[in-house]
Amino acid sequence: PAVGTVPSFNDEELRAVVDLVHSKGGLVLSAIGTSQETSDTETIREIALRNKICGVDIQHIGDAGYGGLATVDNIYALSKAIRGVRHTVSRLARSVNR
Numbered sequence: 001p002a003v004g005t006v007p008s009f010n011d012e013e014l015r016a017v018v019d020l021v022h023s024k025g026g027l028v029l030s031a032i033g034t035s036q037e038t039s040d041t042e043t044i045r046e047i048a049l050r051n052k053i054c055g056v057d058i059q060h061i062g063d064a065g066y067g068g069l070a071t072v073d074n075i076y077a078l079s080k081a082i083r084g085v086r087h088t089v090s091r092l093a094r095s096v097n098r
Helices: 011-023 041-053 072-083 085-093
Strands: 029-032 058-061
Touching (some): 029 041
16 A cells, blocks of 8 residues: 555555565555545645655556546646656657557
């Protein structure tokens, strides 16, 4: 899970997982998937930054929003927090046919 999405799971525990997985050459994915994906954008931004600081490589955002996906604002807020505006817009503008 992502830090801040389940009770009692904290930065230190995630950091221990990240260190172990990275020592074996793996990548770490954390998930915002217990309905927080429908929270306000500031909550999403905070979760994203805390997990990036802990060393998470991939951030998943769940599908609890209307229509089976997180709100566009939250997907955008997550991407901006992790990548910044320049890389976020670049990813949005790329063709899937590339």
